[in-house]
Amino acid sequence: xxxxxxxxxxxxxxxxxxSVLVRRIAHxxxxxxxxxxxxxxxxxxxxxxxxxAIRKYDGGRGASFETYAGIRIRGAMLDEVRRADWAPxxxxxxxxxxxxxxxxxxxxxxxxxxxREIAEEMGISLDEYFRIIHDALSSRLFSVESIMxxxxxxxxxxxxxxxxxxxxxxxxxxxxxAIRQLPEREALVLALYYDxxxxxxxxxxxxxxxxxxxSQIHSQAVMRLRxxxxxxx
Numbered sequence: 678x679x680x681x682x683x684x685x686x687x688x689x690x691x692x693x694x695x696s697v698l699v700r701r702i703a704h705x706x707x708x709x710x711x712x713x714x715x716x717x718x719x720x721x722x723x724x725x726x727x728x729x730a731i732r733k734y735d736g737g738r739g740a741s742f743e744t745y746a747g748i749r750i751r752g753a754m755l756d757e758v759r760r761a762d763w764a765p766x767x768x769x770x771x772x773x774x775x776x777x778x779x780x781x782x783x784x785x786x787x788x789x790x791x792x793r794e795i796a797e798e799m800g801i802s803l804d805e806y807f808r809i810i811h812d813a814l815s816s817r818l819f820s821v822e823s824i825m826x827x828x829x830x831x832x833x834x835x836x837x838x839x840x841x842x843x844x845x846x847x848x849x850x851x852x853x854x855a856i857r858q859l860p861e862r863e864a865l866v867l868a869l870y871y872d873x874x875x876x877x878x879x880x881x882x883x884x885x886x887x888x889x890x891x892s893q894i895h896s897q898a899v900m901r902l903r904x905x906x907x908x909x910x
Contacts, residue, residue: 691731699723702750708876719754726753771809776904810896855905863898
């Protein structure tokens with residue numbers, strides 16, 4: 678049952694109750710952010726998102742307050758990082774090149790290409806390929822949140838509620854289908870990261886691989902998703 682708080686309940690009480698949620702989301706996102714991102718900045722942005730959630734939450738929509746607040750908090754944190762995007766144009770250009778190569782190879786092979794095959798098609802070493810996707814990951818180009826945002830205008834562009842936009846059934850269905858088509862290990866990493874909310878180190882312990890390898894797998898998985906959902910942009 679959706680949680681519905683009386684409008685007369687003091688906002689400060691809700692802020693105090695959900696400040697732990699803000700910190701948890703901040704720590705979760707920080708693991709895949711560039712080193713220039715400060716935890717306190719994420720928390721501050723998240724608290725603003727929490728206050729926006731308190732102001733705009735409507736229990737009649739069917740979602741719990743915690744779910745709605747989580748969306749608002751993540752969105753506010755990502756907006757904060759986005760405003761300070763450090764990535765040079767070359768990173769964005771290489772990201773588009775990788776995405777296009779993935780689409781071409783999937784059409785040619787009829788399956789998801791391996792990392793080695795993508796690197797060979799681009800004429801670069803595997804290490805160079807991993808560097809490219811790592812740079813793109815650090816510049817926040819790769820995230821399931823950003824894929825969802827690419828499916829429609831931003832709140833600032835259209836004035837629509839973020840919750841309504843993220844709830845678009847068609848985009849979510851297409852994203853779910855694309856995830857099911859991922860190689861098994863990539864799908865598992867996404868599930869552990871986004872559903873179970875494990876950090877990269879914890880996922881590495883589950884898969885018995887290094888944290889850096891988990892980062893590579895995560896980047897590759899989300900790159901495939903972006904290449905398959907290009908039509909939504």
